[in-house]
Amino acid sequence: MQAIMTPEEMAAVDAAASEPVEELVERAGAAIARAAVELLGGTYGRRVVVLAGKGNNGADGRAAADRLRRRGVRCTVVDAADAPPTLPAADLVIDAAYGTGFRGSFQPPAVADPTTPVLAVDIPSGVSGLTGDASGSPWPAVRTVTFAALKPGLLLGEGPGLAGQVVLADIGLDVSGARAWRVEAEDVAAWLPARPTDSHKWKAAAWLVAGSPGMVGAAHLATRAAQRAGAGYVRLSTPGSDQDPFAPTEAVVVALAAEGWASTVLDGEDRFGALAVGPGLGTGAGDAEQVRLLVAGSRSPVVVDGDGLRALGPGAAEAISERAPDAGPVVLTPHDGEFEALDGGPPEAGRFAAARRLAGATGAVVLLKGPTTLMARPDGHVWATTTGDARLASAGTGDVLTGTVVALLAQGMPADRAASAAAYLHGRAGALAWRRGLVAGDVVDQLPAALSELPGG
Known part of the structure; x- marks a missing residue:
């Protein structure tokens, strides 16, 4: 996993560093210079313009310029505070004007040739290191070299689109105190449990309470996803x-009464590794009460999504607090609207803090869906997945994610890992499907491919 730290956290790491600032600047400059040479495709006859500010970012850019000059690159350093309207012509522009602590609006000079690639230092100037919000007119970079840890602003808002390819450079800073990380393929591969030789269908059984009469699409998508993500037996029940x-x-359909159905599930949950409730369930008062009873009374790990989240609403913490001390964990999987139903307001731009707050308040693992999906534990640790893209902004893909989470829980994965791995695989499945015209069922179909491409898969 790659560490993620806020600008404030990184400032504390910088202050605690045992190496002198000059040494850290030289290491950063070396990393920038290496990236510049790669983008230039060589050094002979190449021209580079560095827009350098007065802070550490500017110092890093100047150190890179010194190294590039020694390799024969013609470098011009332009002071960001006194830049001309248009920069000199160049083969590469290095944006070292402002870093993660920038406040204000960045209005850069024009680049002589608009097609000239830009290499950003730590984060594109004008992009908030905390939220990814852009102020002014930041240059879009083809690559960003960031140091020691990723910054939330590289993963959120406009940040990913402006940062381009992000390269994480180790310059010797201690980021072991990070409370957030980005999940990578190697992590998911290590977390997935191996199937024992004596395995049978009941060793990874999942029960989904989903859908409503005449509205079963969400239930079917979640069921299919659970099957494709490794559940050996999937029971589907639609109240009424x-x-x-x-x-x-391959699903086993078991009827549930239209009213009072929670007690039936609670009486029959013993053979199941995990439950899921909510996709397409409807928002009637009777169903809402049954969702609360199920969450409060179940001893199994439970995933709550869709209408189940709206049923819990502001009472989610109360229902979860009533669970038995030895009951399994609860995973809440809200998008922004469902988050608002639970928390009373939308997740603010600082989405890491919002996910942490809801997890801490409810005692649940929170999977906050978005272009970067965040998994927050009640203790404040957050894991981020960045495998998804805009193709997943399609009806039903959230139901696919629910089915994937419940399948991984049923296989015995801890809730934080199951949620994070599911988000990773869900994003990869979307990326492996059609570029245009993707529907949620296509994501289900690509889940086995996403699993198979993992290291050792």
């Missing part, structure tokens, strides 16, 4: 429906 002829062939 005693038959579902179009349910996935």
Whole structure:
């Protein structure tokens, strides 16, 4: 996993460093120079313009310019505070004007040739290191070299689109105190449990309470995803429906009464590794009460999504607090609107803090969905996944994520890892599917491919 630290946290790490600032600047300059040479494709006859501010970012840029000059690159350093309207012509522009602590609006000079690539130092100037919000007119970079840890602003808001390819450079700073990390393929591969030789379907059984009469699409998507993500047996129950002829062939459909159904699930949950409730369930008062009873009374790990989240609403913490001390964890999987139903307001631009707050308040693992999906534990640790893209902004993809989470829980994965791994695989499955015209069912179909491409998969 790659550490993620806020600008404030990184400032504390910088202050605690045992190496002198000059040494850290030289290391940063070396990393920038290496990236510049790669982008230039060589050094002979190449021209580089560095826009350098007065802070550490500017110092890093100047150190890079010194190294590039020694390799034969013609470098011009322009002071960001006294820049001309248009920069000199160059083969590469290095944006070392302002770093993660910048306040204000960045209005850079024009680049002589608009097609000239830009290499950003730590974060594109004008982009908030905390939220990813852009102020002014930041240059879009083709690559950003950031140091020691990723910054939230490289993962949120406009940050990813302006940062380009992000390269994390180790310059010797101690980031072991990080409370947030980005999940990588190697992490997911290490977390997935191996199937024992004596495995059978009940060793990874999941029960989904989802859908409503005439509205079963979400339930079917979640069920199919659970099957593809490794659940050996999937039971699907739709309150008020005693038959579902179009349910996935391999699913076992078990009827639930329209009213008072929570007690039936609680009485029969013993053989199941995990439960999921909410996709397509409806928002009637009776169902809302049953969701609360199920969450409060279940001893199994429970995933709550969609209408289940709206059923819990501001009472989520109360329902979760009533669970038995030895009951399994609860995973809440809200998008922004569902987050508002739980928390009373939308997640602010500082999404890491918002996810932490909801997890801490409810005692649940919170999977806050978005372009960068965040998993927050009640203790404040956050894992981020960045595998998804805009193709997942399609009806039903959240139901696919729910099915993936419950399948991993049913296989015995801890809730934080199951949620994070599911988000990673969900994003990769979307990326492996069609570039245009993708629907949620396509994501389900690509889950086995996403699992197979993992190291050792």
